[in-house]
Amino acid sequence: MTLPRRKMIALTGGGVVLAAAAAAGGFVATRSPDTALAPWQTAGRYDDPRLAALSWAILAPNPHNRQPWMAQLRGSDELLIWRDGSLNLPETDPFDRQLTIGMGCFLEVFRQAAAQLGFAAKPVLFPDGGDGPVARIRLEPGGRPDPLFAQVPARRTNRNAYEDRLPPLDALRPLASAVITEASKVAALRTLTWEAMRIEMATPRTHLESVRMMRFGKREIEASPDGIALRGPVLEALMAAGLLTRKGQADPASGEYAQALAMLKSAMLATPAYAVITTRGNSRRDQIEAGRRWVRLHLAATGQGLAMQPVSQALQEYPEQADLYAKARKLLASPGETVQMLGRVGYAPRAAPSPRWPLETRLIDA
């Protein structure tokens, strides 16, 4: 749907939002997707320590919230972790690099949860080579509790505009390859990350990959608790009024596409600092390690009361991003290194938790 110009202006000013919210009445107040958020409440409530640790690990960050992890229990103390290739993102993650980073996040949260329960989780990565499981893990008594684990339930990917003040970031520096606060570099990264996002949205096949992942409102989120969850009173009111639709989001000529672009831009530009994870090599093991480091960084930031959001578009390996990819590499890494993660850091209003599939749906029979 193409919004007439007048309606778009009203939308920008918030008038239509309020009108739509009023029209929807009490409807919007009851739109929390409780079932899809239940895994945040039930984590840890399992007797088998492998299941207990897995129930925490599924809360890990992962690209587009695909949750590609699958676990297979073996014997009494072992498990295999697989990555479900049917959930790949071939357009924006053509080499499965980011999905592998997500598996690294998962393995790190698993390790922390197991340690909390008194077990050392000893993973053997890619025990059958690249095509088999991502890890074989044996739980053995031991493990040292990690203070970062306390932040697992509170961690969120925060896509809000961040406040225009620099937070103290010393606690994050040892965990990141770089923390960038220098005004000229921050300005360059704002432009770079925004331009990369604009390219992703202007490239039909990469944009449609994201649109296909969008879940519009409570009903869709409960039916498919993954992907990009569009929810909350304002967005649901817009949906109810027909002003936020799958068709409109997919159509670059529509007013709601322009609106989404403008909202993304103002949030992304409102960034006081960035954090980076780079690696010397770019093997699957390097990517797993990058994921471990990223989630540790994000958990540490959470502990400091800071918001974070990966901004990955310029790091993605498809032809339309090639120029920005090269620029990002030059700005953020030494020659030969790979920039695995780039994220915004700052103070922001708290973000809502994202949905998760229940653990039971991620288990495969031995």
Ligand SMILES: Cc1cc2nc3c(=O)[nH]c(=O)nc-3n(C[C@H](O)[C@H](O)[C@H](O)COP(=O)(O)O)c2cc1C
């Ligand atoms: C490798 C990787 C890349 C990501 N890239 C982005 C990104 O470019 N933009 C974004 O908003 N979130 C990005 N995310 C965050 C995920 O979308 C997020 O973790 C997922 O939706 C689950 O939400 P949660 O982190 O709040 O639990 C990325 C996460 C990972 C692990």
